[in-house]
Amino acid sequence: xxxxxxxxxxxxxxxxxxAGFAQDLVHKAAPQSKAVILHGVTLHTVSDGTFxxxxxxxxxxxxxxxxxxxxxxxxxxxxxxxxxxxxxxxxGYVALGSTMGLTEIGSVDMTLDVNEAGSVSPEVRAGxxxxxxxxxxxxxxRNGVLTCGVMPSGGRVPGxxxxxxxxxxxxxxxxxxxxxxxxxxxxxxxxxxxxxSKRAESAAEQLASLSELFDSAAAYLDARHNDPDVETDLRxxxxxxxxxxxxxxxxxANSVSQIESAVAWAVERKLDFxxxxxxxxxxxxxxLKRHDVPVAVTSAHRxxxxxxxxxxxxxxxxxxxxxxxxxxxxxxxxxxxxxxxQRNLPYEAAACVAxxxxxxxxxxxxxxxxxxxxxxxxxxxxxxxxxxATLFLTDGDALEPTTRVLSAYIDGRKLxxxxxxxxxxxxxxxxxxxxxxxP
Numbered sequence: 001x002x003x004x005x006x007x008x009x010x011x012x013x014x015x016x017x018x019a020g021f022a023q024d025l026v027h028k029a030a031p032q033s034k035a036v037i038l039h040g041v042t043l044h045t046v047s048d049g050t051f052x053x054x055x056x057x058x059x060x061x062x063x064x065x066x067x068x069x070x071x072x073x074x075x076x077x078x079x080x081x082x083x084x085x086x087x088x089x090x091x092g093y094v095a096l097g098s099t100m101g102l103t104e105i106g107s108v109d110m111t112l113d114v115n116e117a118g119s120v121s122p123e124v125r126a127g128x129x130x131x132x133x134x135x136x137x138x139x140x141x142r143n144g145v146l147t148c149g150v151m152p153s154g155g156r157v158p159g160x161x162x163x164x165x166x167x168x169x170x171x172x173x174x175x176x177x178x179x180x181x182x183x184x185x186x187x188x189x190x191x192x193x194x195x196x197s198k199r200a201e202s203a204a205e206q207l208a209s210l211s212e213l214f215d216s217a218a219a220y221l222d223a224r225h226n227d228p229d230v231e232t233d234l235r236x237x238x239x240x241x242x243x244x245x246x247x248x249x250x251x252x253a254n255s256v257s258q259i260e261s262a263v264a265w266a267v268e269r270k271l272d273f274x275x276x277x278x279x280x281x282x283x284x285x286x287x288l289k290r291h292d293v294p295v296a297v298t299s300a301h302r303x304x305x306x307x308x309x310x311x312x313x314x315x316x317x318x319x320x321x322x323x324x325x326x327x328x329x330x331x332x333x334x335x336x337x338x339x340x341x342q343r344n345l346p347y348e349a350a351a352c353v354a355x356x357x358x359x360x361x362x363x364x365x366x367x368x369x370x371x372x373x374x375x376x377x378x379x380x381x382x383x384x385x386x387x388x389a390t391l392f393l394t395d396g397d398a399l400e401p402t403t404r405v406l407s408a409y410i411d412g413r414k415l416x417x418x419x420x421x422x423x424x425x426x427x428x429x430x431x432x433x434x435x436x437x438x439p
Contacts, residue, residue, distance in 0.1 A: 026138050026419060028169050032412035034078040035059035038393065040085035043068070046368050047382035056089060058389030061411035066385060087406060090363075090398050091383050092146030092390040094370040095342050096296045096331040097250070097276055100148040100164065101130030101137060101171070115154030120213060123238040126150040127162025127178050130171040136340050138419035141166040143343040144392045144405050147176065147380055149331075149370075151183050151250065156210060158183050160238065161250055163374060165390075167410050180374065181248030181272075182239060184210070186262045188255060207261070214269060217243045245272050248375070250296075254279040254305070260287060267291050274373060277333065279305050282317055285324045294327040294373045300348050312355055318365060319356035329369035330362075350399040362399060388412075 036058055043054040043066065057065040057073050067073045104111035113129040127150060140148075146166050152159035161180040168174035187203035187210075217239040223230045224237075241247030253262045254277040263284075266273040275281070278295040279302075281288060288295065297317060304313040321328040330349055332342055349362040357365075371381030379388050392398075392408035408415045432438040 026416050028173070029167050029410065029413035029415050032059070032061055032389075034080055035064070035075050036389075036409075036412065036414075037073055037075070037079060037081045038084045038087075038089060039081055040083060040087075041393065042088045043383060044088060044090045044363070044398070045383040046091055046364055047384055056383065056391075058409070058412050061389055061413070063383065063385050063387050063389050066383065084393055087393045087395060088398065089383065089391055089393050090144065091367045091381055091387075092392060092408070092410070093144045093345050093366045094147045094149075094329075094374070094376075094380060095140075095145050095345055095366075096149045096329055096370040096374060097151055097298060098148045098332060098342050099126075099153065100140065100150050100166075100342060101132065101134045101174075102126065102150060102152070104131070104134055104136065114152055114158075116152065116159060119155035120157045120235070121152070121155060121159050122157050122182055122213075122217075122236075122242075123234045124152055124159030125162060125179055126152045126159060127164060127171055127175045130162070130164060130174060132168055132170050132174055135420050136342075137166055138417070139340070139421055140343045141408065141410075141415060142405055142417045142419055142422070143346065144394075144398060144408065145342055145345055146390050146392065146408060146410050147371075147376075148342065149180060149374060153183075153185075156185055156187075156206060157213065158185065161248075163376070165410050167413065167415055177374075177376070179241070179247065181250055181274075182242040183250045184252065186251050186253040186258045189257045189261075207265070211265070214239070214243060242271065243269075245270055247272065249273040250276050252276045256280045256283050259284045263287055263291060263293055276331075278328075279314070279317070281326070281328075282313075282320045285320070285326065288326050289324060292327065294329075295321060296329050296331045296370070296373065297321070298331055298333040300330070300351050301344075315352050315355035318352045318361070322357060322361050327369070327373065328365065329373055330365040331370065346399050347401055350401075353399070359399065 037055055039055045041054055043051045043056060051068040053070050055067040055073050057075055065073050099114045102114045116124045130150060149161055149163050151161045160182050162175060163177040163180045164174040165176050187206035189200040189203040217236045220233055220236040221240055242249045249271045251262045251273055253259050253275055259275060259280060274294050274296055276296045277298050281295050300314045302314050318330060345366050349366050353359050353362045368381035371377050380390055389412040390410050393406045394403050395406055396403040429438060
């Protein structure tokens, strides 16, 4: 009994210490109480060009007026005028795929909530498990990533994605779209798309199982429509939006064989789907173009898909998709080990500029394009009258690593941009000041 007591005490202490380590101590932003005018800025609208010496007014969380090149803004009632001369204003970055708020410390299981037990869990919603006090959230939003798609991972159908604002006291506060669509991990027929017989056989079995699941969901919905007294099946009911084409299906697929079979399967079922990953999309351009399939490219900072490809291939893929007229955006893989890297999203886009992508297309790939692909093009991604005032201010070009984000707003609420990293920076600067090494 004594040994058991010691073990339990140790476990409780360890759990408490890790929870404290993962706790975000930054206060959440208060609702916008009066109109705000950002004056004298360089406005990067994404949709309508760039305008120096401009002003932007937002109120009640929405952009109300934009004054280009010294035009005037009129407003009634209380207003806060921010002289931001010399600063740049951008729409907040949108990370389509992530595990934001679901993972904290990779080596500590109790801080990981990305993978439900079992291979098929369509009833799971990622947003419900988001830790609003995650340390990763303030670190990420300090670099301009203000909206995230949160996706579960693991299994064939790991659950449903959610879209969150990067600020809020609870997951309900953060949820912008609680149910954004179903996530499907597509079977792989072989390494790098080769038709290895055993892997191909396994992939065929997995695809048959996936098709059976969708057929069962369709049959269940028909039965419920004809007879409301049919016993409720939470798993099949959760697939209603995907089966009926009223919500997105995010299909993780990278190899040529995966992309080709996923597109054929989803088109036949008339699904509203997105290819997430798309590392071999350059070899499927005609297919993607013919069916107007959007592609969320997961990272340019990765190894090429095959040994015989140039190191440039991942960086050149966005330019290839852009030239082909494919709808695409840039994101990270929605997996636990890339969660903390979401803050590097603008640098992913910048790397592609050095390999043929225009700066305008690069900026659009992490703002307007992911918003449009997610069905939020009328709300986010550009600076336009009527859209959400989710934006940030910088001291230079947002795609440059040396540029600093000076302030940020989500739905008009000004964010506190301090975090664990800024606290550590202040701590060790003070150390070296005490040592006389800094003024």
